Amino acid sequence: MVNLLYRTPHVHKDFEVCLLLEGTVCLLSRGREYTYEKGSLWVINPFTSHELIAEQPALILSLQISPAFFAAVFPQIENMEFSLDAPARDGQDPDIRASLARMLLDIASAYFHPGDYSALRCAGLICLFFEKLPMYLPCARISEKERQLSATRAQRVRKISSYIDSHYSEKLLLTDMARELGLTMSYLSHFFKSVFGMSFQSYVMKMRCEKARQLLLLTDFSLLDISIACGFSDIKYFNQGFRRQFGCSPRQYRQHFEHEELSQQQKSMLSTQDFLSPAASRVTLEKYLSSDPGGSR
Structure with missing residues (x-):
């Protein structure tokens, strides 16, 4: 469970199922933009690059599950791709959406309340969830050749992401990569x-x-030091890029928060994303389990 304002473009090797509990989120993937409101549920396929943006902190319940989890009972899931497009309002069944939202909350509850048999409950609920998911989200089957090509592509994406993560603070050229x-x-x-x-x-x-x-947000480093630490060639380039992305200069951005009393948790959340602790997740889950998590989309 995560409070999120922004997440840079990234990939996972797993299916990522997301239920938006609070707020509005804009997801950017493969050159397209998707907007999700409170109650929305979506799935990001393995090794699909995506970026998340929220104007106000958004609360997301996220489940990441490897296709290998289903290998013994449903290996063909490796050849399935879910669409990020929300079902048309006139074509969706609100009962299915509400049921999926409830099941996802139940999975999280079992995970955050460990017991002798909670792992079995989690596994069973995950299988039931994915059995029902194609009834709600558009889903396509790809050929084995396409899957193999996708696996090769995914391996390359991992290498690219890793290389950039390791070298973004240096002079980074496409020719070098x-x-x-x-x-x-x-x-x-x-x-x-x-x-x-x-x-x-x-x-x-x-x-x-x-x-x-x-x-x-989290240090008192000078703008020049931050510019150098983050790999910008000069302060002018830093200012231009930051203004293009956030709509203001780095100095203005810092001044906006400078005089506000922010707890360490809030500062962390404002900087990128804040994962709730197991204890906080249990308390938050109880609130949504006792209400209607799929009541609005």
Whole structure:
């Protein structure tokens, strides 16, 4: 369970099921934008790059589950892809949506209330959840050849993400990464945009600006020191990129929060995302288990 304002573009090797408990979230994936309201439920397929943005802190219940979890009983799930498009209002069954939301909360409750048989309950509920999921979300089956291509693609995405995570604070060139991965620059440029929905330069800029935002909120480092620490070539480039992403200069952003009394947890949440502790998650879950989590979309 996570309170979120912003999450940089990233990938998971698992299915990620999300239920929006509070707030509104904009999800960017493969060059498209999706907006989800309170009560929405969506699934991100393995190794699909996505970015999350919320104007106000959004509370999300998230379940990440590997396709390998189903290998013994339903291996064909590896050949399934769920759509990020919400079902049309006139074509959806609100009872199914509410039932899925309730099941996801029950899975979380079993996970956060460990007992002798809670693992069995979790596993059973997850299987039942995924059995019902295609009744709500559009789903396509891909061929084995497509799946193998997807696996190769995913391995490359992991390497790209890891390389950028390790080198964003340095001078980072597409030519250097192409050489590291044994690819031509033109191929890597095209591949990068098809996977992340943006150019290599835009992706690196987003990551650097988010790292800078964290340092602006949580340290008293000078703007120049932050610029250098986050890999910007000069302070002017830092200012331009930050303003483009957040709508104000780094100095203005820091001043906006400078005189506010923020707890450490709030500061952490404002910098990126704040994962609730198991104890806090249990308390929060009780609130939603006693209400109607799927009542609005």
